[in-house]
Amino acid sequence: MAELAPYTITPGTLAALAQPTLTLPGGARMRPWSDGDADALQAAYADPDIQRWHVRRIDSSVEARGMIEGWRRAWAQERRLEWAVAAADGTLLGRLALKDLELFDGVAEIAYWTVPAARGRGVAPQAVTAACTWAFDLGFRRLELEHSTLNPASCRVAQKAGFVAEGTRRRAARHADGHHDMHVHARLADAEGTLPFEA
Numbered sequence: 001m002a003e004l005a006p007y008t009i010t011p012g013t014l015a016a017l018a019q020p021t022l023t024l025p026g027g028a029r030m031r032p033w034s035d036g037d038a039d040a041l042q043a044a045y046a047d048p049d050i051q052r053w054h055v056r057r058i059d060s061s062v063e064a065r066g067m068i069e070g071w072r073r074a075w076a077q078e079r080r081l082e083w084a085v086a087a088a089d090g091t092l093l094g095r096l097a098l099k100d101l102e103l104f105d106g107v108a109e110i111a112y113w114t115v116p117a118a119r120g121r122g123v124a125p126q127a128v129t130a131a132c133t134w135a136f137d138l139g140f141r142r143l144e145l146e147h148s149t150l151n152p153a154s155c156r157v158a159q160k161a162g163f164v165a166e167g168t169r170r171r172a173a174r175h176a177d178g179h180h181d182m183h184v185h186a187r188l189a190d191a192e193g194t195l196p197f198e199a
Contacts, residue, residue, distance in 0.1 A: 008106030009139045014078045022083070022134060024126040030083035030096055033071055037084055038064035040092035043115075050113050053151055055175055078103065085114070085127050093118040096127040098135060098143070106141040106189075112157070119153075125160035132161065136189040143187050148173065148180040158185040 022030040033041075038061045044050055045058040058064050071082035078101060085094040094114035101108045110131060114124050132143055145163050147154035158165075163185035171179040 003104070005104075007104050008141055009103040011078065011103055013103075013138070014081070014101075015076050019075060019081070019083075020134065022130045024085075024123070024130055026122065026126060027088050028085055028093055028123060028126070029088070030085050030127055030130060033068045033082060033084045035065055035068060037092060038062075038068060041067065041095075044092065044095070044113070047116055049116070052176065053148065053154070054113060081108075083127075083131070085118075085123060093123050094127060096131050098131060098140075106139060108135065108140055108143055110143055110145045122160075124157045128157060128161035128163075132187055141189045145185045145187075146173070146182045148175065149183055150180060155183060155185075158183075161187070163187050164191075 019032045021032070024030065041064040042058045042061055045054075045056065045064075051057050058067065071080070074080040074082070080097055080099040080101060083096045084092060085096055086092055092115060095112060097111040098108040099111055110128055112124055112128060118124075128145070135143060143163075145158050145161075146169070147158070149168065164187070166184045166186055169182045169184055172182040173180050
């Protein structure tokens with residue numbers, strides 16, 4: 001079946017790219033995950049807040065390494081793009097992902113978490129903003145962000161990173177305590193510059 005409009009991002013574009021390292025304003029970096037991050041990744045998923053909002057845990061370093069390898073494959077398959085967010089000394093601060101990639105429409109969803117020690121320092125909005133800049137430069141036109149209505153901290157990250165609230169999806173996501181209503185936010189490439197970044 002022939003498409004009647006061109007792809008926004010030509011298939012193969014992402015797979016042909018080496019995953020970049022992006023420097024954040026505070027000196028942290030978004031970089032590819034390495035096998036050496038497995039123990040820190042497992043420790044991050046032991047945090048109750050990460051477990052609550054991401055609905056999973058990691059039970060071993062072997063499982064963590066498998067997760068990292070899966071993220072590498074997903075990049076090559078143009079399904080999702082995952083970065084480790086790390087301090088200058090290499091300490092893991094968080095994770096940033098572009099997932100549910102729709103290359104025809106040029107749409108992706110932002111997902112993120114930070115470890116407890118990194119919260120309240122502007123790491124998450126800086127990482128989200130850096131990912132938006134990179135994605136829009138590559139040709140994505142719309143980036144979406146969803147979070148539980150019971151997670152006001154994530155709502156603040158979305159607002160600081162310039163995402164406009166668009167509405168609520170009722171009982172849209174399963175959490176351990178049941179289905180949650182989800183706030184929907186988005187940034188558009190052609191609306192850049194209209195919403196200033198706040199650290």
